[in-house]
Each structure stands twice: as C-alpha cells, then as structure tokens.
Amino acid sequence: MRKRRFLLAALLAVVAVVAVAPVVHAAATVRIMALGDSITAGPGCWRAKLWHSLQTTGHTDVDFVGTQSDGGGCNPGYSYDFDHEGHGGFSATGIAANNQLPPWLTAARPDVVLMHLGTNDMWGGYIPLSDKLTAFTKLVGQMRAQNPAMKIIVAQIIPMSAAACATCPADVAAFNRAPPSWAAGLSTSQSPIVLADLWTGYDAVADNVDGVHPNDNGFRKMADAWYPVLAGVLGGTTTPPSTPPTTDPTSPPPTGACTAVYRVTSQWSGGFQGEVTVSNGSSAASTGWTATFTYANGQTVGQAWNATVSQSGATVTARNVDWNGRLAAGATASFGFLATSTGVNPNPTVTCTLSTS
Known part of the structure; x- marks a missing residue:
C-alpha cells in the first residue's frame, strides 16, 4: 500500500511539472536576399564572409535566399549559404524598367533585402541621378507589394576607379550622397529603409581587382560594413545610422563673406x-x-x-x-x-x- 501511494505521488509530481513547463517556440527563420549585380553574383564573396560573421555571433536563424547560387565557389574554408539574387551586368534602371524584380521576389519570399545596386548605372555618365533614384523607388514599391513589412538595407556603393571609368568616381560620389534624404522620405515604420555605408574607407584601386570588382580584402570590407547594419535590423533596430561626411557632406555654417x-x-x-x-x-x-x-x-x-x-x-x-x-x-x-x-x-x-x- 505504501509503495502504491509512493508511485501515485511520483506520477502526480511528473504531471505537475509537465503542466507548468513553458512552451518553447522555435525562432522564425529570417529570409535574407542579397540583390545586386556582378559584385554580388560573381563571385560575390562578401556574402560568404557576412554569413560566417552572422553564424559566429549567434545569428543562426537566417536563410540567404534567391534564384541564383554560387555553388560554394568562394571556397572560404567554412560553409556558407550559396543563394543570392545577383545578376552580372544588370543595372538598377534596367531591372526597374523591365520589371525583373517581382518574379525574383515571388520565388525567394525575402523578409530582408540587401541591395548593392547602381554600379552598372554609372558607365558613361549618361544616366541622370534622378533616373537612378526613380528606379530605386520603383524597386522599393515592388518589394513592399510582395511583402508590406519588408526590411530594406540599401548600400552606398563601393567606389570605382578613374582608370576603369573616367567619369565614374564623380558619379558614384554624387550617387552616394543621395540615399540619406531619399531613404528618409520613403522609409516607413512597417517597412524601414536603412543605409549601409560601403563607400567610406574602401580603396577603389587597392581593394578592387580591376577598379570595379572587389578582391578578397574588398569583400572583407563589404562584409564588415554590411554586418552591423544587418545585425541591427535582425535585432529590431531600424534607425538609419548617422551618415559619415564622406557620403553626406554637411556644408559648414557660413561665417564672414x-x-x-x-x-x-x-x-x-x-x-x-x-x-x-x-x-x-x-x-x-x-x-x-x-x-x-x-x-x-x-x-x-x-x-x-x-x-x-x-x-x-x-x-x-x-x-x-x-x-x-x-x-x-x-x-x-x-x-x-x-x-x-x-x-x-x-x-x-x-x-x-x-x-x-
């Protein structure tokens, strides 16, 4: 009888523990799409380095998505997610004009877009800045049509050297000054636009293989610039970082004539x-x-x-x-x-x- 009472008490204790144990829900995976041109696509090894930084700092609930894959071609010495939406030779104005983004979004279903676009809009210096920003605005609208709560991180793009394109350094500098005011006018609480400064501290000659495409050091600089902004968005921080003077110069207060x-x-x-x-x-x-x-x-x-x-x-x-x-x-x-x-x-x-x- 005493043994039966002991077993009954033990069973009730187990039931009580089960009844009060908290329900644990798995963290939702965040789908991240890297959108860009050949700097993102081929080989686009900043993605591998960024993935590794996320994984080693506890951001394991992420999934890089896109209709493209590099197949592991970066060979960084560690595993990474191959998926992306980089398309060599594509421009922001071309993607917008041809409505190429919506089917990519439908296939990838991202929660966050990392957008490094604009390099191929610089060649020849014939596309006005206003047309580039109009294209960016259209792309943001298409992202929000697919996901009204899309988090959008827009890069102030890496520089191009004069040896690669005589007019491009000035055009890239002018282009990179535009996003702060553009993003401020278009960002919303539901779908914030956050800037990532990939331009400051990047050397168009030393960090590129041809004045345009990054070498390994350039990819590292890109990943290091993306990481704090993306980590902030993943942590719920969507206030755009203060823009350094190199990309958003503030004129000095006039004194004297x-x-x-x-x-x-x-x-x-x-x-x-x-x-x-x-x-x-x-x-x-x-x-x-x-x-x-x-x-x-x-x-x-x-x-x-x-x-x-x-x-x-x-x-x-x-x-x-x-x-x-x-x-x-x-x-x-x-x-x-x-x-x-x-x-x-x-x-x-x-x-x-x-x-x-």
Missing part, C-alpha cells in the same frame, strides 16, 4: 578624389565665386567638375561655372576633382571670394 571647406572623398595609391564646398556667408546674393588653395606635397589636379579649375605650380584656382555662381545668402556650391599624389596628402587651407556684381 565667404568660407570654403576642403575634403578628400576617396584615396588610392598615387591619387585621390577631392571636394570643396563654398559658402556664401554674406547678406547678399553672389554672382560668382573663386576658391584658391596651395598644395605642399606635389599634388596635381587633373579632371574637375562643377568648376573651372586651373593649377599654376602648387596653387590651384577654381571658379564657378555658369549655373552655380549665383549663391543666395547662406547658400553653398560644391565642386569636385581628381588629382595625383605622392602619398603624403594633408588637406590644404582654402580661401574664397565672392563676386556681387
């Missing part, structure tokens, strides 16, 4: 890209402006845009072009240029003057 700020926007072995922003700090509109600076280490300016630039010895003089000389009080204008350097490249002090008649 004319001020100018010089900055290097990209640098590689033997050369760099620079930009100068001129500000009208007076109370009257200008009819023109001139900016002057002097190099100390043998730098030589070559190609320039948005100003007429000449160099005499070490001194560089830039004058406005017809359409950007008139600056209202407090307004700014910027010009850019490509230059050679010997390795030592400190920023010179820029002086500027305004014409008012």
Whole structure:
C-alpha cells in the first residue's frame, strides 16, 4: 500500500511539472536576399564572409535566399549559404524598367533585402541621378507589394576607379550622397529603409581587382560594413545610422563673406578624389565665386567638375561655372576633382571670394 501511494505521488509530481513547463517556440527563420549585380553574383564573396560573421555571433536563424547560387565557389574554408539574387551586368534602371524584380521576389519570399545596386548605372555618365533614384523607388514599391513589412538595407556603393571609368568616381560620389534624404522620405515604420555605408574607407584601386570588382580584402570590407547594419535590423533596430561626411557632406555654417571647406572623398595609391564646398556667408546674393588653395606635397589636379579649375605650380584656382555662381545668402556650391599624389596628402587651407556684381 505504501509503495502504491509512493508511485501515485511520483506520477502526480511528473504531471505537475509537465503542466507548468513553458512552451518553447522555435525562432522564425529570417529570409535574407542579397540583390545586386556582378559584385554580388560573381563571385560575390562578401556574402560568404557576412554569413560566417552572422553564424559566429549567434545569428543562426537566417536563410540567404534567391534564384541564383554560387555553388560554394568562394571556397572560404567554412560553409556558407550559396543563394543570392545577383545578376552580372544588370543595372538598377534596367531591372526597374523591365520589371525583373517581382518574379525574383515571388520565388525567394525575402523578409530582408540587401541591395548593392547602381554600379552598372554609372558607365558613361549618361544616366541622370534622378533616373537612378526613380528606379530605386520603383524597386522599393515592388518589394513592399510582395511583402508590406519588408526590411530594406540599401548600400552606398563601393567606389570605382578613374582608370576603369573616367567619369565614374564623380558619379558614384554624387550617387552616394543621395540615399540619406531619399531613404528618409520613403522609409516607413512597417517597412524601414536603412543605409549601409560601403563607400567610406574602401580603396577603389587597392581593394578592387580591376577598379570595379572587389578582391578578397574588398569583400572583407563589404562584409564588415554590411554586418552591423544587418545585425541591427535582425535585432529590431531600424534607425538609419548617422551618415559619415564622406557620403553626406554637411556644408559648414557660413561665417564672414565667404568660407570654403576642403575634403578628400576617396584615396588610392598615387591619387585621390577631392571636394570643396563654398559658402556664401554674406547678406547678399553672389554672382560668382573663386576658391584658391596651395598644395605642399606635389599634388596635381587633373579632371574637375562643377568648376573651372586651373593649377599654376602648387596653387590651384577654381571658379564657378555658369549655373552655380549665383549663391543666395547662406547658400553653398560644391565642386569636385581628381588629382595625383605622392602619398603624403594633408588637406590644404582654402580661401574664397565672392563676386556681387
């Protein structure tokens, strides 16, 4: 009898434990689609490195998806998910114009899209920036039509070298300045658009094999730039990160009649890209402006845009072009240029003057 009572008590205890044990639900897998061109597709080894970073930091509930597969061609020495939506030679404007994205989305059913697009829109410099942004907007609309809660991470794309395409460095810089305001106007709480800065700190010569496509170091830089933004989105953080000055320059507050700020926007072995922003700090509109600076280490300016630039010895003089000389009080204008350097490249002090008649 005592043994029967003991067995009954033990059985009731087991039932009680089962009754109060919490129900454990498996974490939902997040489907991530890498959308891009050959930088994503072939071999696109930033995807392998990004996958590895996610897996080794506890983000094991992810699935890279897409209609394409690299078949493990990156051979990084560890396993990774091969699936992606990279298409060599494709452009953002072309994908949008031909409505190629919707069937890819239907097949892949992503929750998150990583979009590194725009490189093939730069060749020749003939596609206006407004057309590129219109294409981006259409693609976002198609993503949301497939999934109203789509999380969208848009890259400020890696730079291209002047050796690969003479007009491309300036076009990429201009393109990368546009996403912050574009994303702010289109992002929603249900379907946020977050930026990933893949441009800053990336060397168009040293980190690419041909001035366009990454080498292994370039792929590592790409993965390292994607990771914190994607990890934040996976963790529920969808506030766009602050954009560094290299991709979203903020003009200095005007003080005095004319001020100018010089900055290097990209640098590689033997050369760099620079930009100068001129500000009208007076109370009257200008009819023109001139900016002057002097190099100390043998730098030589070559190609320039948005100003007429000449160099005499070490001194560089830039004058406005017809359409950007008139600056209202407090307004700014910027010009850019490509230059050679010997390795030592400190920023010179820029002086500027305004014409008012």
